[in-house]
Amino acid sequence: MLKNILLLAIIFSWLFVIQEIPYETVYDALVEFASDRRTLALNAVLLGGGLILVSYLFSCCGLYKVAKALSVLVETASLFLLFAFGCGHAFFYLVLEGNLYAATGYLPPFLLFLLLLSAIKAQRIVDFNHPLRQPLIPAVLFMIWPVVFVIFYSLFGR
Structure with a gap:
């Protein structure tokens, strides 16, 4: 979890501080990427x-x-991308008031979760003792917490 936070902080600081890319540009690029569903x-x-x-x-x-x-x-890549997409959703809602999940049709988190499930199944083929719940619990939390954050922020934050 700490490595995900550190890697995401490096990516965010590289994009927005060092490269000085506007927030709207990154938001539009993410939405355009996911628009071809x-x-x-x-x-x-x-x-x-x-x-x-x-x-x-x-x-x-x-x-x-x-x-x-x-x-x-x-598995590691899909967990990181779920975490990054959730953090990006909360970040862009705070900065631009743009709902990234709604703009992309809620499909990218679902597809990343599908990739995580296939990675877990692939590990179960090789190692039948691989735990199922250990990677699934953070993945579900990474998908749900940004939605809950946006709902509570829109109700109580302004």
């Missing part, structure tokens, strides 16, 4: 299914460490 959803489903298939093939060939490393990489 069919392509984004298709890529996420193909990546998740491909990860499960590759993990199964690697485990059949005896390459357990490669399959485990690949699934851990996708």
